[in-house]
Amino acid sequence: MPSEPIEIKIKILRQEIEELNYQYYVLDNPSYPDSHYDKLLQELISIEKKHPELITDNSPTQRVGGQPLSGFSQITHLTPMLSLDNVFDSDSFGKFYERVFHKIASDQPITFTCEPKLDGLAISCLYKNGNLVHAATRGDGKIGEDVTHNIKTIQSIPLKLRGDFPELLDVRGEVFMPKDSFEKLNKNAIKDGNKTFANPRNAAAGSLRQLDPKITAKRKLAVYFYALGNAEFKKLQNDAEQTSDERLADSHHNRLKQIQSWGLPICDEIELRHGDKACLEYFKEIGAKREQLPYEIDGIVYKVDSILSQDKLGFVAKAPRWAIAHKFPAQEEMTLLKGVDFQVGRTGAITPVARLEPVFVGGVMVSNATLHNKDEIERLDVRVGDHVVIRRAGDVIPQIVSVVLDKRDVNASSIIFPKVCPICQSPLEKEIDQAIYRCTGGLICSAQKTQSIIHFVSRKAMNIDGLGDKLVEVLCDKQLINSVADIYQLSKDDLIGLERMAEKSANNLLQAIEKSKQTSLAKVIYALGIREVGEVTAMNLANNLFDFKNIINANLEELENIEDIGPIVAKHIVAFFENENNRQVIESLISHGVSWPEIKPKDKSELPLLNQTWVLTGALSQLKRNDAKAVLQSLGAKVSGSVSKNTTCVVAGESAGSKLKKAIELGIEVISEEEMLKLISSFQIVKI
Ligand SMILES: [Zn+2]
Structure with a gap:
């Protein structure tokens, strides 16, 4: 019977998806990465497409979200909260664009409002006569949970609207947890021995669905609004003819501006783009600065800007035909932990490295991930043979974020941290307040x-x-x-x-x-591998102390007076040069002919960038932002976070945004990272 297996397959898929939905929406505690959910849902969609006769009303493909929790009262949305269709690559976006283009029958490129897709929780806020009446989660799209008490704790949500607001306003937004709040929350959770959240979205969902608003208030949530549900204006005597629709802007982008003018926050990365190519460029630009954004996003939403065109396009099932979400490649995937190796680093630090069943994540194949240290292994309670969720974001080393306990095998074995160095068998030591064990060999x-x-x-x-x-x-x-x-x-x-x-x-x-013997003092200092002395610290040591004699003789206080050197680094430097062996290595290098140009003490007033104010913006590709800042400071410049008429120069990295715009408006000099590096190396005292 060929029809039976496919029915069973569908049944199993639906059950699995329901379970994941429950974990995600109701418990706020997913055990699988989103990519796993996406895969199952896509599989179900494609099977149902081939077998439409098997689609039932309660299939997960036929609804928007999950069941509300019984602990909250329910709110019926004035108009349903919709979901969006997804695409995962530019070809699929191209097909979407073609469909829109033909349906509108335009002879011009279509204009889209492009918005970062925030990774949070959708809400709907109802205002009457400018006062916040209630706020609800999406729920199943028609009925959501009343979270008014928690929404009110978000500072950026206005309790009263301002400006020329409608008498009745139902406005939709995304509640999210900024990255820094998330890090603080998890840090405190670890300190207090509580459970940590896997990512900011789970933390936001968990916080919004607290019964006690005091807890939510501490969590520092944020919100951006992105759409109108309903807007009804009061009829005015003198323009009785004008309907509510006529008082709303005729484009989505301008409606967002109206929403903003009523005191509701919107995301400042939102931009208009004309045509499919420009949309894909926006996708690339936002992707490039994704790591620098203060909040998590998981893609881009493109919305046809003209409201007239939106009406023409209409809806299919529960999703609009005029909008689509373009997802970034998954940053989290599930794989098997096959074993753990313990690596010994240059400074003796023992790092547990997870050996994984290779998996494609964040755009590359990953087979190793760091487990950081012993505390991390204990915190995750991870065992060899476990299925783990690994995360690779940007160029950050892949890491294990959680264990899928549902899939734990009875044979999974605990990870035993070594008692002695796995290479030389010397005892390990651990400094107080530090998580790292080191080989004492x-x-x-x-x-x-x-x-x-x-x-x-x-x-x-x-x-x-x-x-x-x-x-x-x-x-x-x-x-x-x-x-x-x-x-x-x-x-x-x-x-x-x-x-x-x-x-x-x-x-x-x-x-x-x-x-290699012809080099610079900074490079030799860096090459010695003194703990926590990177390129920039090495350069500052060279530029402030001029030769090894001074560096060897410098005491803690002298070292701490140097830019970028704190008490811990100073201690490492002193300890390094107190060691007879290390001093001999330096003598030996010099006797073998390693040499560098002499550095002459410079008068502070000769610093080339003295009295200048510089601003760094966008993503830098060659220097870390803090390093670039330290270099500029060592040349006498002040480095500021915002552009004003007092700014001397703006360094614009990739995907620079509002600061670059402002600099151009104010007529301030703008240079690229490349040009900055050229300028820096043109100053004699700094060689990096
Ligand atoms: Zn060792």
């Missing part, structure tokens, strides 16, 4: 030695071409190098005979080693 620990040499030769340090990680490991194993200074004693005989090392590559490597 120092340079007798071959892992630390190898890692410190790999760091020394790396591109931003001594930049020795051809001396890759594998070769360093071989040279260390064969005892050809025991410290970084030994690199400068390597001979051709040492190299030839190593695996895959012919005469030519040996010569090239020796040349690269020779070339």
